[in-house]
Amino acid sequence: MSRRILVINPNASLACTRGIAAALAPLPLPPGLALEVTRLAEGPPAIASWEDWHSVALPLCGLVEREPAAAYVIACVSDPGLEAVRAATRRPVLGMFRCAVAAAVTRAERFGIIGFVAASQPRQRRALQAMGLEARLAAWEPLDLPMEVLCEPEAPRGRIAAAARRLAEQGAETIILGCTGLAGHAALVAEASGLPVIEPCEAAGAMALLAAMRP
Amino acid sequence: MSRRILVINPNASLACTRGIAAALAPLPLPPGLALEVTRLAEGPPAIASWEDWHSVALPLCGLVEREPAAAYVIACVSDPGLEAVRAATRRPVLGMFRCAVAAAVTRAERFGIIGFVAASQPRQRRALQAMGLEARLAAWEPLDLPMEVLCEPEAPRGRIAAAARRLAEQGAETIILGCTGLAGHAALVAEASGLPVIEPCEAAGAMALLAAMRP
Amino acid sequence: MSRRILVINPNASLACTRGIAAALAPLPLPPGLALEVTRLAEGPPAIASWEDWHSVALPLCGLVEREPAAAYVIACVSDPGLEAVRAATRRPVLGMFRCAVAAAVTRAERFGIIGFVAASQPRQRRALQAMGLEARLAAWEPLDLPMEVLCEPEAPRGRIAAAARRLAEQGAETIILGCTGLAGHAALVAEASGLPVIEPCEAAGAMALLAAMRP
Amino acid sequence: MSRRILVINPNASLACTRGIAAALAPLPLPPGLALEVTRLAEGPPAIASWEDWHSVALPLCGLVEREPAAAYVIACVSDPGLEAVRAATRRPVLGMFRCAVAAAVTRAERFGIIGFVAASQPRQRRALQAMGLEARLAAWEPLDLPMEVLCEPEAPRGRIAAAARRLAEQGAETIILGCTGLAGHAALVAEASGLPVIEPCEAAGAMALLAAMRP
Amino acid sequence: MSRRILVINPNASLACTRGIAAALAPLPLPPGLALEVTRLAEGPPAIASWEDWHSVALPLCGLVEREPAAAYVIACVSDPGLEAVRAATRRPVLGMFRCAVAAAVTRAERFGIIGFVAASQPRQRRALQAMGLEARLAAWEPLDLPMEVLCEPEAPRGRIAAAARRLAEQGAETIILGCTGLAGHAALVAEASGLPVIEPCEAAGAMALLAAMRP
């Protein structure tokens, strides 16, 4: 068995792939196990629509069939192609969003999600339904900012903090960063809301470590 | 902030504490973070009743107040005293059973549980209700074996394999080892059922690592 | 079999015990059946935290083992130690909060709760989950008043009436007084909300009567 | 305000009415409060179909409008006309089935029901849906015996005991006698199942007492 | 087998019956199948209360027994007498409200309902519970207009458009016209909300066509 966790960014963005790798860099690994972050070169620039979501499923399957690993992570908060990829390998396949939700429910009963744009909510809702946890979503707050603004260090802070506060007011007891671009703002969300914060790359890393350690 | 994960076995058994430590030994840790397994010296020999379950809550709070840590794990599959201990510290506190259930729902939609004795089911049911995941329990199969038989390497294998198969037949898509004494039989359960297996110590270790890495 | 209903206030407050006894005084009893209200002398002044909640479980079991009765009521709206006490006796054991919720659902489909302080909600939520009735809670409104204000006849009336009205606006069809200290304000709540009001001591008394009459 | 609880058998059977009165006879009443059992003279011989169920609603409203009371009980385990009667009076109106279910959930988490004939289950299912408690029904076992056999003291015992045992095997933790004709067999059901038994007349009596005592 | 769909308005209003017939007029029919709209001559002027709702059940059964048809529609948005009528014939019997809800869930996940008056909501809620779809009701907005205003072409437009907008704001993804008098305003609701609109007469017509075509 290959001794690596393969984290696959299903979009083609190098910046996004680097962000995922940065978020995963602190994850410790046991001797003999590596973690690699790759991207789907033929993927879309982002998974922003149902068409994007469907389009990456088969390329993901192909990549997994070519690249052996001890465990796989689909590194997008809409878990695209998860079931298809699971059928393409006997090794564990994890969706980053499901990992974040699972981590959230180990910390509290109700979670809120800060999303990138309203249009990404339906795919996350479908994942929550698959997990049986839709009723535990206290609220979903989209930022609706252009990606370039989101990636600046200062510009989006006010909007992010406001979203975090609104989630707390609506009963969230923990907050999931529902967009990989938010990884750098985890401390801000925690401070604004006073709640535990779950970053999906980190959550998926921990879950993949767990899965990869079992033969 | 203390740089350790403190795993607390709420019963006083040294053998049980050693078993937990063994299950957690392979968990990698980042530089500067340690993991320690301790026991509640004043705890009961096992958490086998609701009285036992209540009795450890205050001692656990006391221990947590005395012993600083980056994150705590209550190392018993009935998550005793979880809410009380959470109120006793600002650091994350994780229940081993909730961590196992969370790990299970990252792998499949329905899980089965192999339990030690029928009497331990009601406390696990209460935790599933708190998580909103009671409807995802496909089946719960108790072994109803004496602890000394359970701890032998060969004697309980037939009973364990039969329980694993029954869970698969009833719709389980992953299996949680609902008793820390089963850690050594994970491979047997996987083989008998053909399903992914979640061992609670390992699941809690991964979740604690995730929680401890965030300041 | 002892021919009494034993109502146990799990806190040590004499004033609170007297209030419970006063609320239960109008309950009729059949010939040969008595109702006694007692307190847990070693209990905390109030059940205000998860620590308090756990701390009374074993003393309650001890008291029940020493004091035979036809039926027992745990007279606190967080139902502390209920499962443990049930394991300590073959006679029926009732939790005051569960009795109030049960009475509420015989009157309407959705109920609201006026609570003492926000901190007591999580324990009531857990009881609602155990009953499968969390989705029928229309709203929970805490008073967040100091206990001494709550016990005055006039001072808290404005706050109580406002809470009652907010519950009605949020879809409650009946109101549970979620704090034994509110027993004297039942008429005010009914008038302010226009809704049926359930007082937990009374509800538990009726349920205990039902349980005690069966051999 | 009239100082009586009026229990209305919505069918015209004198035998059935006498049975209800007998079941309620032990209920204690406070000074000044009476309990009367009456029947709907124009009702059908039994509520055995949806037609029967609808047919009694308006006559029940008429009776309630003519006969003042402190509280009303509709004494049939399908709760016919409950909402209509509630609109016909400002006083509390209780359905016997809902009262039995409420009493059951004060005693345990899952209940089973012994029914008269399979045809009566859909109306009880609708009441469980209204209460939000359908998922807590562990099993429903019909006797499917002729009424005259059911009313004999000995003949139906084997069938009743077998139904009680099947409910226990299917996860019931308490048993509701889902037919007023079973009142005389409560002890048998308790013995055969080892579970608490709820008799609907008694449950409704206790709930009516609770409701009638509040002005 | 009779080759007609019989649509029965359970109230006696000729205007209402004509409105139903007008809404159904565009429905195509296969050769040999007719659609007839009739009214319950002995019905109340409208189904506005639980008494009205119960009162039509037996007359509907009688009418269905006298009038053979390939399929029946009960043409009122509270589905009165549905189960009773189903027991009175072996042919399919459809409730107009259930058909509208079913059509809504083929178009989106969450629906809103514009109702006539607040008093009609409880009967629709009961139907949603029977369907298991109560949790998918995003919001229910009553118009609370006098019927004569509702039937004017212009006067109620502002109120209707406002209700449609409020439903969209509360998360409705499709809108059910919860009152047959709204059939003429479907385009207004669609325009004001930007959402698909379901008109119950049309939905029931399509479902009856489906049911009637199967022998």
Next chain:
Amino acid sequence: MSRRILVINPNASLACTRGIAAALAPLPLPPGLALEVTRLAEGPPAIASWEDWHSVALPLCGLVEREPAAAYVIACVSDPGLEAVRAATRRPVLGMFRCAVAAAVTRAERFGIIGFVAASQPRQRRALQAMGLEARLAAWEPLDLPMEVLCEPEAPRGRIAAAARRLAEQGAETIILGCTGLAGHAALVAEASGLPVIEPCEAAGAMALLAAMRP
């Protein structure tokens, strides 16, 4: 607006496309509205896996963008690409499985499904979750027959009848033919089970008619 309903078989099978057209042939259409059945020429031979399911989403979008229609039906019982296609057109898009489930819940409270092979269940389960109706699935019985056997007139009858009977025994109150190849066996299923039968092509036809008639 184009005046046709476009029914798209997402697989490339001509036989399957002809079967769909045959099932839809009896559907009446209003003057000026046509119904056309087409296939996705580039689709797989059948939608038998998650890869197949994803693979057709983009081609379906492309087809819908090229081919104007008043309403579209995706004619496969796993509703592939439904959300993506909805985003590709402003006209109504219906999934055949969701239409069948919707039709089922207009006829009874619990439905059973006869499926082709066990492997197709997870995609139907996901659709049921999206509809909020997973709890109303009484049972799912796969035939697990080779397609060529399924398409013979006599050979599969025993297996189909047995599946229908098992569904009835497990509480189904109506049966959905969960595979388009079963259309010819509807009468057999009805006879074997004694229950109403829903054929998805017919159900989708009726729903598309409803949707297409509204401008």
